[in-house]
Amino acid sequence: MPSIHVKRGVFLPLLEGEEELIRKSVSGVLQEYEAAQENLIPILLQVQEMLGYLPGPAMEQIAAALKIPAVDVYGLATFYNQFRLHPPGKHQLKVCMGTACYMVGGRIALECFERRLGIKEGETTPGREFSLERVACVGCCTMAPVVVVDEQVEGKVTPTRVDGILLSFEKPAAPGAEAAGQKGEDAS
Amino acid sequence: MSKPATIFIDGRKIDAFEGEKLLWVALRNGIYIPNLCAIRGKEHPSGSCRLCYVQVEGCSEPVTSCTLSVTDSLSVQTRSPQVDRLVKSAFELLLSHHRLGCRDCAKRKSCELLKIAKERGLKMKLTRLALLDQEAEVDDSAETFVFDRSRCVLCGRCVWICREVIKVGALGFSRRGIKRVVTTFQDVSLAQSGCIECGLCVEACPSGALYFKEGKKPAAAGQCSCRGG
Structure with missing residues (x-):
């Protein structure tokens, strides 16, 4: 039976001082445009370019300025795949869902990441360490299934390789990084 | 309203005005055409439920009556084999996204899906399609009513009422395609959404997606203006 998950959005709390930054950025962008509904997409694109994503307070501020319901x-930000509602993580994981990757198990790789990180596609881990997205095709189908880790392309990503990729981030600065990660988790 | 026009629906002569939408003329004259997404007073009909098809004389294909402007001496048939086929398919598509189980549904007495099924002799069960099993949570955070997404047919009446009549704008559509849902800002619960619990969306809802909690139905229920009585 096909099923759709209608999961309630889980949004990460803002970082310290982030709200101030959001307000300033959005105000700046809003000044450049006439407060008309048809400018909503350009405004959102520019805000996203500045902040890396569309935080809730930014959307509310834009809605108030354009006099439309938040x-x-x-609705618009969730309609287009271009818009991100979760902050980009320190490490960005892009799982390819192009035809070739999909056929040889891109879905499995994505699910592995989802399970390991405890987030869904498009979301970010609570400490903002990893963000997970799906992309259409990265252009190296012979290496399918492909995952782009930050800027580096990883080929033939099996579930074991998923663990390997995540482990490689834990290793180098073991004590410091782990402490930082734990702190982030506690704070959230 | 503009010039008067005389039109024929199923051979019956009816007086109307040019520019009116055919669906409302038919309903006003006691001719039932199935519809869900049509909202009286909405400038641009969304035409998304695909239930209000009629056969227009001179047109090879059926047209949706909610978007068809009346012109003088327009002649339409509300039923034809082509219309029936389209409506049957559209109805089954809607049902594939609607959790059945009418027995426990709070709206079974006023359900418009049941009304359409009865009117057009359609079955309240899926024959060609599989049910999309929605793992939707039921939002019962509001004090007087419940929102059960698994029974939502995405007609948009509640959204329109909330926005255009009450001017609250707590409800809206989000996401796309098969994931499209009626929801609140950032999917927060209704209690946190700025909803004033006027209850008009509950009355506007044609299915069992929005219903009053037991004993919480307001005594002097407001007149739902989207259907125009």
């Missing part, structure tokens, strides 16, 4: 802005 849920409209949210």
Whole structure:
């Protein structure tokens, strides 16, 4: 039986001082545009370019300026795949879902990441360490299934390789990184 | 309204005005055409439920009556084999996204899906399609009503009421395609959404997606203006 998950959005708390930055950035962008509904997409694109994603307070501020319900802005931001609602992580994982990768188990790789990190595609881990996305095709189908880790392309990503990729981030600065990660988790 | 026009629906002569949408003329004259997404007063009909097809004389294909402007001496048939086929398919597509189980549904007395099924002799069960099993949570955070997404047919009446009539704008559509849902800003629960619990969306809802909690139905229920009585 096919099923759709209608999961309630889980949004990470803002970092210290982030709210101030959001307000300033959004105000700056809003000044450049006429407060008309048809400018919503350009405004959102520019805000996303500055902040890396569309945080809730930014969407609310834009909605207030354009005098439309905030849920409209949210509806638009969830309609287009271009918009991100979760902050980019320190490490960005892009799982390829092009035809070739999909056929040889891209889905499995994505699910492995989801399980290991405890997040869904498009989301970010609580400490903002990893963000997980799906991409269409990265252009190296012979290496399928492909995962792009930050800027580096990883080929033939099996579930074991998924563990390997995640482990490689834990190793180098073991004590410091782990402590930082734990702190982030506690804070959230 | 503009010039008067005389039109024929199923051979019956009816007086209307040019520019009116055919669906409303038919309903006003006691001719039922199935519809879910049509909202009286909405400038641009969304035409998304695909239930209100009629056969227009001179047109090879059926047209949706909610978007068809009346012109003088327009002649339409509300039923034809082509219309029936389209409506049957559209109805089954809607049902494939709607959790059945009418027996425990709070809206079974006023359900418009049941009304359409009865009117057009359609079955309330899926024959060609599989049910999309929605793992949707039921939002019962509001004090007076419940929102059960698994029974939502995405007609948009509640969204329109919330926005255009009450001017609250707590409800809206989000996501795309098969994942499209009626939701609140950032998918928060209704209690946190700025909803004022006017209850008009509950009355506007044609299915069992929005229903009053037991004993919480307001005594002087407001008149739902989207259907125009």
